[in-house]
Amino acid sequence: MKLIFSLLKNSRLKFFFAIFLSALSAVTGVAVIAFINDVIGKLSVGEELSFSILTFLLLILFLFFLTFFSQSLITALGHKVVYELRLSISRRLMNTSVERIDQLGQPVIMATLTNDIAAISKAFNSLPFVVFGISVIFCSYGYLLWLSIPFFIATMIMSAFSIWIGRKLMIISRGYKKRVRDNDDSLYENYQAMLQGRNELKLSQERNTFFYQEHLEPTAEYTRKLDTKADRMIVLNGSWINTSVLLVIAVVVLMHVQFSIGTIEQVTGYVLAVLFLRSPMAGFVGSLPSLIQGAIAFSKVKTLALAEEDEHQTKQFSIAENWQVLNLKGVEYDYTTQNDDIGFSVGPIDLTINQGELIFWVGGNGCGKSTCARLLAGLYQAHRGTIEFSGEMINQDNLGWYRNHFSVVFADFYLFKNLINEEGKIPDTKLVTHYLDKLALNNKVTVKEGLLNTTELSQGQRKRLALLLAYLENRSIIILDEWAADQDPAFRRTFYTELLPELQARGKTIIAITHDDHYFHLADKVYRIDAGKIFQINKQNQQSTWKST
Structure with missing residues (x-):
């Protein structure tokens, strides 16, 4: 009953x-x-x-x-x-x-x-x-x-x-x-x-x-x-x-x-x-x-202890166009084991990101790069420390507003067939065609009424489609997790020398998780993540520092 x-x-x-x-x-x-x-x-x-x-x-x-x-x-x-x-x-x-x-x-x-x-x-x-x-x-x-x-x-x-x-x-x-x-x-x-x-x-x-x-x-x-x-x-x-x-x-x-x-x-x-x-x-x-x-x-x-019902997914957020600085201070996150013991920990992270910067994150497998990205994007909530964005301290009340500034392509990304712009509407056809051409997908994919005809492509091409979705969302901050790893050498060069500079020229802030050390000179900052800790590599010696590790 x-x-x-x-x-x-x-x-x-x-x-x-x-x-x-x-x-x-x-x-x-x-x-x-x-x-x-x-x-x-x-x-x-x-x-x-x-x-x-x-x-x-x-x-x-x-x-x-x-x-x-x-x-x-x-x-x-x-x-x-x-x-x-x-x-x-x-x-x-x-x-x-x-x-x-x-x-x-x-x-x-x-x-x-x-x-x-x-x-x-x-x-x-x-x-x-x-x-x-x-x-x-x-x-x-x-x-x-x-x-x-x-x-x-x-x-x-x-x-x-x-x-x-x-x-x-x-x-x-x-x-x-x-x-x-x-x-x-x-x-x-x-x-x-x-x-x-x-x-x-x-x-x-x-x-x-x-x-x-x-x-x-x-x-x-x-x-x-x-x-x-x-x-x-x-x-x-x-x-x-x-x-x-x-x-x-x-x-x-x-x-x-x-x-x-x-x-x-x-x-x-x-x-x-x-x-x-x-x-x-x-x-x-x-x-x-x-x-x-x-x-x-x-x-x-x-x-399952799911969240209570509310209408967060239908709320409209006013985006901060000129946020200038994103600060993470003492941010820490702990994974727990099946016995509720503390396992792998990330942090403390002290990080300052200025609007419009191109930043590379490097590090070995399992060092905490993806967790740091989830913490930065607000997908995981820090157990300790603070995040300050556009002069606002981020908490539960404004977390949704903060997350709406990010587009992320993770290694385990999912491709939705429906294309939407920053207003949640079908994007302009000419703009979609332009990006498909730029991503070398114009002969692979067609779009009708904002719907992709297929997502059954190679992993590298699927990642390009994921980047297309990020382009159309027109968010201020873009995080790309090992995006270039599945691209052929020619398009990998295009990514670093053309696509990223173009995004930066449009005022986008980009955090690219990568292992391609011979492109590090293009970044404004390079950070290394090791065992959950993050620290900046000296820009003048970044290539030699990385190769020596």
Whole structure:
């Protein structure tokens, strides 16, 4: 119920109205049973029947429409809730810091966006059967109480025992399903490894076999065993509920035959009512697994600790055209291990960047260059130290404004097919054609209505497309992470001797992470990053200093 009311917080009136209609349909169903029982009773004593077939048919028709409308309303609410949940989780993910997303990892997030939302959707799709089943159960029990108090007491005792057994089985099943969901993250991690490591797996049969036998198969087998055990409990519970319904009938008949309790009309009414209960109760019990998995999925979503919903992504920021100086003072960042111990640390970083400068960062693999870039662009928030930009101290309130001054092409960049300018609109076609020509992509890519026809290119060409997106965004600061590493020698020279000087001439501030030491003389400043520390290389001796290290 916590899952239902948490997600239906904006539609509770409609939900309660649907429950009312379900209850009314259940009352109508019981009225049909009572009508039939009354007819049977009169026939058994030879009384003349004084009822209209038309009245009976209208009653059944009314039951049909009530059931249809109540369940349709709940179904529509369920689909609306799932739709809003998808958008809500997407908005929360888009508002969540890059740092938190990196910590969670893609397999965990993808499992949430696929398995968890699908489970919650399935839970709401089963909601009409649950609501109708509960309504019928309560109304039928009221009718049974009206028919015979002794029979009702026996029914309640049997029901309490059945519910106790069923609850135990559901708890066991829920435990198995929760372990299955926890294992899904590992399963998605294996799927990701299988796809991203396809080249390595294809080249090495030994690695291929080891990965399959030691990782993929055991993880999938663990899920199979847990799912089998959980579903076995669910099947056992369904069988037990059906059996308990028949046991109730047996007890009622036994009480009448052995102890002369109740009349034959009461026994007949009881049998009809209990048999009428079987179908809604089976639907209710059959829906419990979906509700259980939905509740587990909802709990899993909450454990992600995503950002709260807001409208940050729709805010418009006024860009500082003349920001002059960007200062980082004592900026530090700590990575944590799985045991929450401090691992690799970056900083303290003391760095001054003047508007319009061309700066090179150099350093070995794993030295912290990309982390420094993320800290500089505001994608990671420093644990210690301050960032001052255009005379403003950067904090949580103005972080979005600060980030909007940056365009970044990381080594793990993603290419969107839609081209937009600094106003978020389709850019001028002539400008796009000009940049495509400058990046030597005019024979590889075409653009129609701001949409790239393809991104399936070589890595070097894809990086040029990423630079095209940065050109069109027209941001003040551009960070390029090993951009030239995948370019051919001719275009690499073009990049350093033509593209970067042109960007600088347009007033752009450029931080290029690079290893191309023979172009260092073109930079205004060169910094070396080593073990998370950053320091400036003397410009006059920068080439010899770098080569000597």
